[in-house]
Amino acid sequence: MTINLLLQNIANGLSLGSLYALIAIGYTMVYGILRLINFAHGEIFMLAPYFLYFGILIFHLPWWASTIVAIGLTAFTGMLSERIAYKPLRDAPRISALISAIGVSFFLQNLAVVVFSGIPKSVHRPIFFTKIYQFGEIRIQSTLFASIGVSIIFLSLLLYIIYQTKTGLAMRAISRDIETSRLMGVGVNRAISITFAIGSALAAVGGILWSLRFPQIFPTMGMIPGLKAFIAAVVGGIGSIPGAMLGGLILGMSEILFVTFLPALSGYRDAFVFFILIIILLVKPDGILGIKVQEKV
Amino acid sequence: MLKVENLNVFYGGIHALKGVTFQVPKCKITTLIGANGAGKSTTLRAICSLVKSQVGRITFQDKNITNIPTDDIVKMGVAMVPEGRKIFPNLSVKENLDLGAFTREDKAEIARDLKWIYELFPRLKERLWQKGGTLSGGEQQMLAVARGLMSRPKLLMLDEPSLGLAPLLVKDIIEVIQKICQEGITILLVEQNAFAALKISDYAYVLETGCLVLTGSGEDLLNDAKVKKAYLGE
Numbered sequence: 001m002t003i004n005l006l007l008q009n010i011a012n013g014l015s016l017g018s019l020y021a022l023i024a025i026g027y028t029m030v031y032g033i034l035r036l037i038n039f040a041h042g043e044i045f046m047l048a049p050y051f052l053y054f055g056i057l058i059f060h061l062p063w064w065a066s067t068i069v070a071i072g073l074t075a076f077t078g079m080l081s082e083r084i085a086y087k088p089l090r091d092a093p094r095i096s097a098l099i100s101a102i103g104v105s106f107f108l109q110n111l112a113v114v115v116f117s118g119i120p121k122s123v124h125r126p127i128f129f130t131k132i133y134q135f136g137e138i139r140i141q142s143t144l145f146a147s148i149g150v151s152i153i154f155l156s157l158l159l160y161i162i163y164q165t166k167t168g169l170a171m172r173a174i175s176r177d178i179e180t181s182r183l184m185g186v187g188v189n190r191a192i193s194i195t196f197a198i199g200s201a202l203a204a205v206g207g208i209l210w211s212l213r214f215p216q217i218f219p220t221m222g223m224i225p226g227l228k229a230f231i232a233a234v235v236g237g238i239g240s241i242p243g244a245m246l247g248g249l250i251l252g253m254s255e256i257l258f259v260t261f262l263p264a265l266s267g268y269r270d271a272f273v274f275f276i277l278i279i280i281l282l283v284k285p286d287g288i289l290g291i292k293v294q295e296k297v
Numbered sequence: 298m299l300k301v302e303n304l305n306v307f308y309g310g311i312h313a314l315k316g317v318t319f320q321v322p323k324c325k326i327t328t329l330i331g332a333n334g335a336g337k338s339t340t341l342r343a344i345c346s347l348v349k350s351q352v353g354r355i356t357f358q359d360k361n362i363t364n365i366p367t368d369d370i371v372k373m374g375v376a377m378v379p380e381g382r383k384i385f386p387n388l389s390v391k392e393n394l395d396l397g398a399f400t401r402e403d404k405a406e407i408a409r410d411l412k413w414i415y416e417l418f419p420r421l422k423e424r425l426w427q428k429g430g431t432l433s434g435g436e437q438q439m440l441a442v443a444r445g446l447m448s449r450p451k452l453l454m455l456d457e458p459s460l461g462l463a464p465l466l467v468k469d470i471i472e473v474i475q476k477i478c479q480e481g482i483t484i485l486l487v488e489q490n491a492f493a494a495l496k497i498s499d500y501a502y503v504l505e506t507g508c509l510v511l512t513g514s515g516e517d518l519l520n521d522a523k524v525k526k527a528y529l530g531e
Contacts, residue, residue: 173385173396179347180383185371185400
């Protein structure tokens with residue numbers, strides 16, 4: 001193993017990890033507020049590159065415009081799914097909403113098969129993103145910089161919203177105590193919609209960056225990244241936003257390094273990720289940055 | 298200012314309030330007293346729509362507010378300091394206060410009210426950047442009242458503000474409630490500490506298992522034989 005190869009792989013790990021982080025945010029935000037694991041999040045992630053694809057193909061939008069439209073549409077779909085499938089179940093036992101989420105996941109996946117067809121499509125990549133930079137012996141694709149850079153921008157924006165704005169304050173309050181938040185005059189439904197919109201928009205950014213990295217898109221493409229991002233959220237401490245970011249980076253990095261150091265086992269990379277999940281659940285079930293939330297008596 | 302007519306609340310099969318009717322006049326302190334489970338908290342929760350009342354009518358400043366969303370009621374000028382303080386332990390004292398002012402946009406006025414709050418509760422100013430969860434019980438109660446005031450309410454409802462506080466702190470909080478009332482804010486107080494509450498009340502109602510059984514001025518009830526026996530322990 002040369003130092004160059006190691007550096008190259010660290011860069012790879014960072015970029016994959018930042019994608020996981022973007023998706024994991026959606027899981028953690030929704031869990032923080034509703035105590036719901038939104039299993040449909042991976043499908044929301046899958047929709048974004050499709051919206052991008054059709055924006056370019058059918059409406060002949062330039063790539064950047066189609067990207068913006070795709071992010072907007074995905075955010076809207078996420079919001080809509082909450083209104084239709086989760087809001088009516090808000091006072092129901094938690095398990096009902098969880099089952100509903102699994103339903104939404106299957107529904108979106110199969111809807112995509114029907115509407116977009118199951119045949120993989122290749123998404124257009126602007127030339128800028130196919131460039132390869134050479135640093136000595138290290139070759140780095142420009143998508144790698146893009147995913148790290150774009151993630152940093154969006155994650156900083158998110159932290160700003162959560163910790164510096166009134167909407168963010170309302171979200172943090174709701175995540176602790178919905179009823180008292182109502183007494184403060186917080187419009188809880190609106191805040192929950194915004195939460196879904198933000199989470200879905202970040203998943204859309206993740207999905208589009210993913211399609212630059214792996215240009216084949218297909219209706220079930222959201223499953224594995226969705227699951228891994230969920231694991232990242234659990235590893236970091238579900239409910240904690242910095243935790244989701246950290247968990248994403250740890251997961252992406254360990255996955256790449258696993259393949260690097262044990263190339264013979266590279267077929268087990270997904271299994272390795274689940275192995276990490278099991279270890280974390282055994283050793284630190286609240287995750288790295290998770291806070292133990294006592295059940296209310 | 299606030300009128301409650303024939304309010305009935307059911308929790309599943311339990312009939313918690315059985316046709317409660319009372320009024321809260323402007324700029325006065327009105328108190329509901331009663332034993333555990335009499336329906337005092339339920340009354341307050343029904344007024345701000347945290348529990349939906351099946352039957353009855355609640356009007357605030359001649360507007361019907363029965364079962365309208367809680368945030369709309371808060372915007373109309375009703376604030377509640379919930380039982381058990383319910384401050385946000387994960388937010389700083391300042392953020393708790395900011396949440397109290399959530400429905401307001403007038404930054405200059407909010408800053409002025411904050412100043413008033415700091416005068417009323419100097420301890421909060423010292424602890425502004427501490428997390429709410431690290432405050433003592435008394436400080437948390439002060440914060441809960443201050444947070445309620447930050448919405449600049451016309452009507453402030455307090456649910457058991459003296460619960461779990463040392464006698465000296467109870468005196469403090471009672472004094473603060475009087476001060477708030479002098480500022481022109483109408484008070485609806487729910488208390489188990491009947492003696493302290495009745496002493497400062499202009500009007501008082503006694504609730505027993507979901508029904509109002511006695512009405513009068515605070516002083517009348519303090520001298521009432523039945524109240525003395527049941528709630529004042531004489």
